[in-house]
Every structure is written in C-alpha cells, then in structure tokens.
Amino acid sequence: MSQSHDEIFRTLADPTRRAIFERLCRDGDQTVGALTAQAGISQPAVSKHLAILKRAGLVRDRHQGRQTHYSAELGALSPLIDWTSQMTGFWQSRFNQLEDLLKRMDQ
Numbered sequence: 001m002s003q004s005h006d007e008i009f010r011t012l013a014d015p016t017r018r019a020i021f022e023r024l025c026r027d028g029d030q031t032v033g034a035l036t037a038q039a040g041i042s043q044p045a046v047s048k049h050l051a052i053l054k055r056a057g058l059v060r061d062r063h064q065g066r067q068t069h070y071s072a073e074l075g076a077l078s079p080l081i082d083w084t085s086q087m088t089g090f091w092q093s094r095f096n097q098l099e100d101l102l103k104r105m106d107q
Contacts, residue, residue, distance in 0.1 A: 004057075004079050011056040016041065017049045021058055024072035031067050 012018045020035055032050065036043045050070055053059040057076040062069045 005083055007056050008058065008076065008080055011052055011058060014049070014052075016045075017053055020046065020049055021053055021072060024059060024070060025074065029062075029069045029071045031069055033067070035070070 012021065016039065020039065023035065023038065024030055032043060032046055035050070036046045039046050050059060050061075054061060054070075058073055059070050060073055062071070
C-alpha cells in the first residue's frame, strides 16, 4: 500500500475528521464557523482537524474576505477506491476457490 493510502486511512480513522469530511461531502462548501457549530468541539480543534484533512489532500480551502471556506476533494479518495476494488477482486477470487473446494469435498 502506498504512502498516500496510509495517510488517507490514518486521516479518516479519526471519527471527528471523518465526520467533518462526510459533512463537506454531503453539504458542500462550509466555513470553519459552520463546521464548528455542528462538530461539538471547539473552533481551534475543528481548525486542527481541517489542517490534517488538507495535508492529506482530502479538503481544500478558499479564502473569501475574513472567512475561509472548506470543501471536500472527492478525487482524493480515488486511491482508496482503487485499493478496495483490488481487494474485492482478491477476496471474490478466494471465495470462488473455497466454493469450488467445498463442492469437490461434497462429491
């Protein structure tokens, strides 16, 4: 698994960061204040989580006046989508081999 996979998994392993990312995916562009209002944690904590998400390439920021707007970078998930597709193929193959073996054992 590549470094980018590891960083994305590590970043999204935190439930607060995952919730922030999911909210940005679902609701679109959000300010730090809007994210803080629903995060249940302080603004500095939300900002730290956003910095980690940004460093992993999962969010981008856009400054507008005195506010910073954050949005999800959905393309950043493509390495994970590729990885899960590979794992799906791997396990499907293994299950098919197991099924064949069980059928031969039953004969």
